[in-house]
Structure formats: structure tokens, C-alpha cells
Amino acid sequence: MIKKRDWEQFKTIFSYEYMGIIKNKVYLITTIIIMVVVAVVLTTPTVVGMFKSDDEPGDEPGTDPGVTDKLRVAVINNSGMQIEEILNLSLPNYNFVSENSNLDDLKDKVNKEEYYAALVMSNPLEFDLYVKDYVITNTLMQQISSVIEYNYKITELQNQGVSLEEIQRILASTVKSNLIELGKSSEQTFLYAYILLMFLYIAVNLYGQLVATSVATEKSSRAMELLISSAKPLNFMFGKILGSGTAGLTQLVGVMGVSFGFYKINESTWSKYPLVTSLFDMPADVLFYTILFFLLGYFLYAFIYGAVGSLVSRIEDVNTSILPVTFLYMAGFLVSMVNLVNPKGLVVRIFSFIPFFSPMCMFLRIIMTSVPIWEIAISIAILVATIIFTGYVAAKIYRVGVLMYGKPPKIKELVKVLKTKE
Template sequence: MKQFRTIFCFEYLSYAKNKVFVGLTALLIAVMAVVLFYPRFTEGKSKTENTPFAGASKNIAVASTESAGIAEETAAFLQNGLAQHQFTATEADEEALKSQVSDGTYDAAIFLTGDAAYKYIVETAAMTDMTEMTVQEILTVKYQYARMAALGLSAEEAADIMQATVTSETVILGNDQSQNFFYTYILMFLLYMAVLLYGQFVAQSVAVEKSSRAMELLITSAKPVNLMFGKVLGAGAAGFTQLVLLLGSAFVFYGVNKSYWAGNMVVESIFAMPLSMLLYTILFFVLGYLLYSFLYGALASLASRLEDINTLVMPVTFLMIVSFMITVFSMINNVDNGVMKAASFIPFTSPMAMFTRIALGHVEPYEIVISVAILLVSTVLIGYLAAAIYKIGVLMYGKPPKPKELIHALRGNRSK
């Protein structure tokens, strides 16, 4: 136990003292600060220019097939609703309008072809140009009023009908996916990134010790199980510290700027995540990280050179990606589908799958218990298996062994 503690502390401190690691943490916190403080400093400016989609003022011609009167009336109505543009009624026909738009006399032209139909003539339909949509809305309203007036309704009655809406209230029995979606996605993505990143750290650290031959001395001074668990838990604790710092500072920064974020549904929903979700994140982060890091450590011990690590750990990374993909695609449709149900009990996929189902789907408490129990037991077993592989792997130089050779070596070492 003392030996484990020594290794754990050594590994933890080697991250805590690592300039890159510390720098990265500081950088991420700084980025978080910039993002979360942003509205505080931009507040004043953004209020004044509150016309996000209107764009620049346009000179728009309005003409009609019927009569000049209709064109004038429509132009006035549009001018009322879209004050920033200049609407001009003309008597030009369609061809004339097209050429006038082409040569730049007008930015666009509206050619009314009936009571409820028109052509919108424009040189270039820009992606962000919402003018045409607004024009359509206004003309639709105008048509609706005209129809109601024709049916004998007064202007007040018509306005009353147009403004009426049905009030509603949603009663949510399970999870509110629209509320939970964003923070679940962020937490799951964090889980994915953290496992991959810290798993790679473990792989790297094992391979560095092996290639620098520090292993020769380590393996004769300490038990492989202590080395493996100390290494994985040390890197994990360092990663965990980083995550806590990041999430902690995010919550603090948000707390300070809370009022400035009022009204931003996405950000508000993220920071309104319940404590239980945060605790589940920690639980699945810890278990998922351990499971994968043991595999990373074991496989890296087979590499003689640093260049071999990537090839060796590929299957594990792939497993992680698959489990991420399954979860993300299921999140969009139905998180409780058959694949997800199965995945939430398989140790390699359950950290993400079960976590997401708890957040967005419907799971019975006993299912969570079973899933976590399976994960826990497999993590411990894989930890010991990893230590056994590590013990053999670290002293094998040259080409990494094939799976068959490895199993053979494991058996040979065990039975004696």
C-alpha cells in the first residue's frame, strides 16, 4: 500500500509539475472566462444595433398586373411594416422590372400577379437576406385582412382573430430532453475527450518508461499491480483535478455573469443541471476512465518504441469512438432504443450509454445499479489483467507480440 501511494504521488506530481499540462489547464480556464464574460462587455453595444437579420436598407420596386392603385397601396403597406427599406410603386411590367433590378436601379422588385401571388425579383439571393420572407409575411397578413373584410368583418374583429393564440402548459413526467440535451451532450463529450486524453497520457507514460529503460529498475523495485494502479490512478487524479478546476471555474464565471446570460436558453439550461447529473458524471468518468486507461497502459507496455503506441492502442480508441457514435446517434432519436439498452450494460460502452440514458431517457434505479456493478467488477478485473500484461510486456523488446503469443505468455506466467 505504501508502494502504491509512492507511485501514485509520483505520477500525480509529474502531471502537476508538467508545464504543458498546467499551461493547458490555465489556457482552457482562460478560454472559459472569455466566453462566459463576453456578454458583460458586449452588452452596451449589442443593444443599439438590434436588427440582426434586416441587413442594409434596400430600394425595392412594387408593381402590379392589375392597376397602379394596388401597387401603391401594397407599397405603402410594406413601407409601414418594413421601415428600413424604401418601397416605390411603379407601373413597369415584369421585363422592365427585371432589367431595372439587373442594372441596379432597384435592389429588388415585387411584381404582384394576383390577390395572393407575387414574384420577387432579385439579382442575388443572399443566404442571410430575410427581406423576401418578411415581405411574404406582411403580404399574407394583408391578404388575410382583405379576405376577412370581404366576408364582412370589421377591422377590429379581424385584428382580434389575427392576434388570438392558444395558451399551453406542458406537463413533463420524465426527463425534459429540450432542457437536458445540451448539458448531457457537453458532459458526454467531456467524458469522451477526458477518457481519450488521459488514457493516452497513461499509454505515453508507460511507453516512455519502457523506452528509457527506467522500467528495468521499476519492475524490480515495485509490484506490477502497484505500478499499474498507481500510474492509472495518478494520471486519473491529475485529470480529475483538471476537470474539477475547469467545471468549477465555469460555474464561478457563470455565477458572476448570471444576469447577463438571462434569456439565453442553451447556456441557462447547461448551468441549471441538477447536482445528481454532476455526480453521475463523476461516477461514470471515474469508472470509464479507469477501464480504458488500464487497457491503454497494458497495450502501451507492449510497445518498444514510442512510435508503436498509436498502432497498439488503436483498437481501444476505436472501441471508445464506436461507443461515442452509438450514444450520439441515439441521443438525437430515441435514447432508450435496443442498441442503447444493450450498450448500457456492456462495460466498454456503458459509461457513455448509461449516463446518457439516465440524463435523457427512462431507466429504472435497479438498472443503474446493475450497470455500475458490472462496470465496477470489469474495471477491477481488467486492472489486474492489465497488470499481468504489463509485467510481461515491459520486458519484451523488439516487435510487439501477437495476441496469441501474449495469451500464451500470460498463461505460462500464471500457472507457475
């Protein structure tokens, strides 16, 4: 039974903590900056599009640039096969020029950027391509390969007496395929899984650490004794944790609201990008699980952070003391991040039932694969049970920790504290 006095105290502490964070300048500025960035990112393509359509109608990819703009590629051809002409026809962005000079001279010219590249063909199906700096998005190699390959096939087949029409018909034939996914498409879910996991990781850490710092501040500013002579320590811990959590949720809902609003305003621009639309057409259950796992993860870690904060005497020690907790949470984050490409993997499945990791790993599985409802239920049940147990232990540590100054207690002493009855 919660007594009326306790409830009143809890409410008072909750609203004091909540308002304290909400009115905090850093919190306000951070939230506003995030909102502005989101708004700018979502609006920029629309604005850019407006200017583009007015000024530069011709600047579309695929348009044949003038000869002077073409990239020059030197060709040393020892294959006995005529290839320069067909390359020039097939790849209109490049100008292939036959060269008779030796390879070293050519390399030199490529280095001096007189040529963009040098193509050396030793036989009909083998070539080397020399370029100065290779960029991963450069497709010249593949383009030349396919031209040469295509050309070789046509020539060979013609030599066999097959007519050109036949050859073209055969080579042009393609397989039409459709992938029909009955579960969830990882292509669609990948981006929002990534973003939401990042979000969960940052939010739980941020607000959990806020609890630790806040408790440690009350201790180091020696406010604690006066505070707990005015209200019960338990009410303080729960008021603080729920207050910070609600502040976090407020920020989350605010940022989500702004993102959605600006997406709607710019919807016509973004409709061309399925990856982005998938993010905003997120199913309602994903939204539900995001908030659920944020809250569960937050409570679990906030209790731990709160207990750790209560054991620290000086505010400078907070960061080092909470490091193990942060690492624990980071482990769950890393496992889920690594397994973004393999959400059905055994490791993720195991981790999705371990309470300290399940807020991220089960969440990943739910949004990227089809998880049986009983698995979700068990995972959440284990998590909730752990939260209750952690809350109980944290409350005991907190009660004793807040009045303990000087050297931090040893594990043995902590265990003794936990064993003592009220």
C-alpha cells in the same frame, strides 16, 4: 490482502506519477489556458454591456432606421392586388418600390446590389423573390408571405361582408398552450448534455492515451527493467493509472471551480440567458454522474491503453497501436452525440448496457431522460465487472509486455500469456 510493502510502493508510484503530471509544464499551461478562456468567455458580456449602456443608448433592435438605410426591394406586381403600400407599412426596415422594367434587368440590378431583392407577384397568392446571396437567418421571405397572406384574408373576408373589426378579432385569436414536463426537459438538458459528453470524450481519451504514452516511454527509454526490479509491475500499473486519473480529476475540478466562480461573479448578466443558467444550475446528481462516468470510463480505457502501451517497443508506434481503442471509444461518443435529439431511442438504450459504450450512452440517458434506477444499477454493475476483468487481463499483459522488445506479439501468443498462472 494488500501487503504493507505493496501499499507503500503503490503510494510512492501514485504520488510520483501524479506529481509528475501536475508539475508538467504542458499540463499546467493547458489548464491555465482553459481557465483563462472560460473566465474571458464568462466575463466578456458583462464588460461589453458596461460600454454599450454608456455610449449607444439608441442602438436597439426594432428602431426605425432612416429612409436611406432601408433596404430597397423592387416589386413587379402582376397580381392585380395593391400590395406595395401595405408591405411598406408592415415591414418598416425595407423600402418596396414598384418597377416596370423586365425581369432580366431587375436580376441584373439585384446582382449589382442596386436592389437588395426583387419581388415578382404573378397572382394574389404566389410570388418569387430574387436575392443575391441568401443567408439562412434571413426572414424576408416569411415576412412577405405572412403580410400577403394576412392582406389576402382580410380582403377576401371583407368581400364576403364581414366587418373589419370582426376580421381582426378572429385573425388575432391565438391558442394559449403550456407544456408541463414531468420528467426532464430536453430543452434545458441539451446544452449541458452536449458539453458534458464532449468533455467526457476528450478527458477519457486524453488521460487514457497519457497512460499508454507513459508506459511506452518507460519501455522505450529502457527504464522498465530497473523499475520492475524495484517494485511489482502491478503496483506500477495501478499507481500510474490512478495517478493520471487523479491528475485528470484535479484538472476537471479546477476548471469547473473556475467556471462556477466566474459565472457567479457575472451572474446578473447571464440570468437573461436560460440556456446558460441551466448549465450552471445543473442538478447535483448530474455532477455526480459526470464524475462517476468519467472515472468508470477512464478506468476501463486506461487499463486497455496501459496494456497496449506495454506491448509497444518504440514511442512512435504508440499512436497507431492505440487507434483501435480510440475508435471503440469514439463509437460510443458518436452514438450518444447522434442521439442527443433522440435519447430514448432503441440504439442508445442497447448501447447503454454495453460496457465499452455505456460510460457515454448511459450518461446521456440519465441526464436527458428519466431512467429507472435498476437500469442504471445494471449498467454500472456490468461496467464495473468489465473494468475488473479488463484490469486483470491488462495486468497480465503488462507484466509480460513491459519486457518484450522487438516485434509486437501475435494474438495467439497473448492468449497463451493470459492462460499462464503466476
